[in-house]
Amino acid sequence: MNDVTARKRGRPRRTESADTRDLILTAAREEFSERGYEKTSVRGIAKAAGVDSALVHHYFGTKEQVFEAAIEVAAAPALGAPDAVAEGPLEGVGERLTRYIFGVWENPATRTPLLAIVRSAVNNETAAAVFRRIVASQLLRRIAAQVDLPDAELRAELAAAQLVGTAMLRYVIKVEPLASADVEQIIARVAPVVQGHLTNP
Amino acid sequence: MNDVTARKRGRPRRTESADTRDLILTAAREEFSERGYEKTSVRGIAKAAGVDSALVHHYFGTKEQVFEAAIEVAAAPALGAPDAVAEGPLEGVGERLTRYIFGVWENPATRTPLLAIVRSAVNNETAAAVFRRIVASQLLRRIAAQVDLPDAELRAELAAAQLVGTAMLRYVIKVEPLASADVEQIIARVAPVVQGHLTNP
Numbered sequence: 001m002n003d004v005t006a007r008k009r010g011r012p013r014r015t016e017s018a019d020t021r022d023l024i025l026t027a028a029r030e031e032f033s034e035r036g037y038e039k040t041s042v043r044g045i046a047k048a049a050g051v052d053s054a055l056v057h058h059y060f061g062t063k064e065q066v067f068e069a070a071i072e073v074a075a076a077p078a079l080g081a082p083d084a085v086a087e088g089p090l091e092g093v094g095e096r097l098t099r100y101i102f103g104v105w106e107n108p109a110t111r112t113p114l115l116a117i118v119r120s121a122v123n124n125e126t127a128a129a130v131f132r133r134i135v136a137s138q139l140l141r142r143i144a145a146q147v148d149l150p151d152a153e154l155r156a157e158l159a160a161a162q163l164v165g166t167a168m169l170r171y172v173i174k175v176e177p178l179a180s181a182d183v184e185q186i187i188a189r190v191a192p193v194v195q196g197h198l199t200n201p
Numbered sequence: 202m203n204d205v206t207a208r209k210r211g212r213p214r215r216t217e218s219a220d221t222r223d224l225i226l227t228a229a230r231e232e233f234s235e236r237g238y239e240k241t242s243v244r245g246i247a248k249a250a251g252v253d254s255a256l257v258h259h260y261f262g263t264k265e266q267v268f269e270a271a272i273e274v275a276a277a278p279a280l281g282a283p284d285a286v287a288e289g290p291l292e293g294v295g296e297r298l299t300r301y302i303f304g305v306w307e308n309p310a311t312r313t314p315l316l317a318i319v320r321s322a323v324n325n326e327t328a329a330a331v332f333r334r335i336v337a338s339q340l341l342r343r344i345a346a347q348v349d350l351p352d353a354e355l356r357a358e359l360a361a362a363q364l365v366g367t368a369m370l371r372y373v374i375k376v377e378p379l380a381s382a383d384v385e386q387i388i389a390r391v392a393p394v395v396q397g398h399l400t401n402p
Contacts, residue, residue: 036324121374122323123237128374136376157370157379158390165366169358173322173329175337178358189359193394 021059024049028070033116037067037127068130071117090146094159094195097143098187101163105171106183115172135160147198159197166190222260225250229271234317238268238328269331272318288347295360295396298344299388302364306372307384316373336361348399360398367391 027049031040042063046053060066085093085100104110121131140160144152166186169175178186228250232241243264247254261267286294286301305311322332341361345353367387370376379387 119324122369123320132374132376135374140376151378154378154382154386154390157376158367158387158394160376161366161370161379162363162394163366164369165362165364166359168323168365168369169362173333173336175333175341175358175361177352177355178362181355185355186359189355189398193359193363193397196394196397197390 020049020051020055024051024056024059024066025070028066029113029116032067032070032120033113037120037124040067042066064126064130067120067127068134071120071130072134087142087146090199092195093143093146093198094193095187095191097159098163098191098194101167102183102187105167111171118168118172143198155197159194162190162193162197221250221252221256225252225257225260225267226271229267230314230317233268233271233321234314238321238325241268243267265327265331268321268328269335272321272331273335288343291347291400293396294344294347294399295394296388296392298360299364299392299395302368303384303388306368312372319369319373344399356398360395363391363394363398 024045028040028045031045031048035044040063042056043053045066046056049056056066060069085096088096104114117127117131120127122128140153140156143159144156147155149155166178170178170181170186225246229241229246232246232249236245241264243257244254246267247257250257257267261270286297289297305315318328318332321328323329341354341357344360345357348356350356367379371379371382371387
């Protein structure tokens, strides 16, 4: 086998493996959203992806690890806020963050996977642990790092609590008038609270 | 049958019926907490209570109605805040409400049934509708009625969102340092936010 053949054979194989990974992750996200963490199995994910269970274990490991990989992708729009949101100037961070989070929730394409994660995290300790790790490392710590106060992490969490609670009541429980209120009206009321938690002396 | 016999027979029967009702409600709360709304059946509740399914239907009606009755009892400590909490003077209502809600969550005896309700409401539309109806009628409307501003209900809901979100992150997702922080430290930060939502111009 000469170099050219090796390269030719090698390239599609790498692509194939990336495709298989994506295929498994998509199937995993669908299974976890539909059935919740507890009722989802590696075997079920493999079946939905049309691959062997051994391949799922090979790429990701345990069910918990598949879940972590699946929610990292699903949560990316909500948690991987652009640097400009989390790391811009401190004045206005409440407004930027609130606007960003409600942007994600208002968009059905990003809301659906997020809802699936929240449901799994509320119902299962392992899923809650994964959610906690990702939220903490990808969003809360980044914001807390900007706040030059001793209890920065607690502040970031209480700010997140206002956002999480508002999203729960508006998009999950659907309490009125909150569920139908104009999103700009909500941002106008929530942003100063988020800002206050982060920077009030 | 003379009057005395009728009364004698009538009294134990009334007691028995109240006991059976309680027995069914207790079994229902346990079933809903353990299995969640979807996987719980009237037949399963009847079996756990040691009665016939027909009796459950007789006392409560449909599964949704059993759920409503069960969570009204379970949520009573959280929602049926004493009049003094919801209806006292407006200054200080944020502090009274926050202190009351965290009191309920800090007590394992009232936290467990509350967690079960939250889990069911997050996972099932019917359960969410029942939760919404009870929270709205028993807590939010009472608080909103005290606030003499045009958007009183939205204000009450955003105040509730801060409380709900903080409880979620502390007791359900268990994000640190929030999960281990002293409850007085949390009340000190959350109460002014709740107050602000309700009364800031």
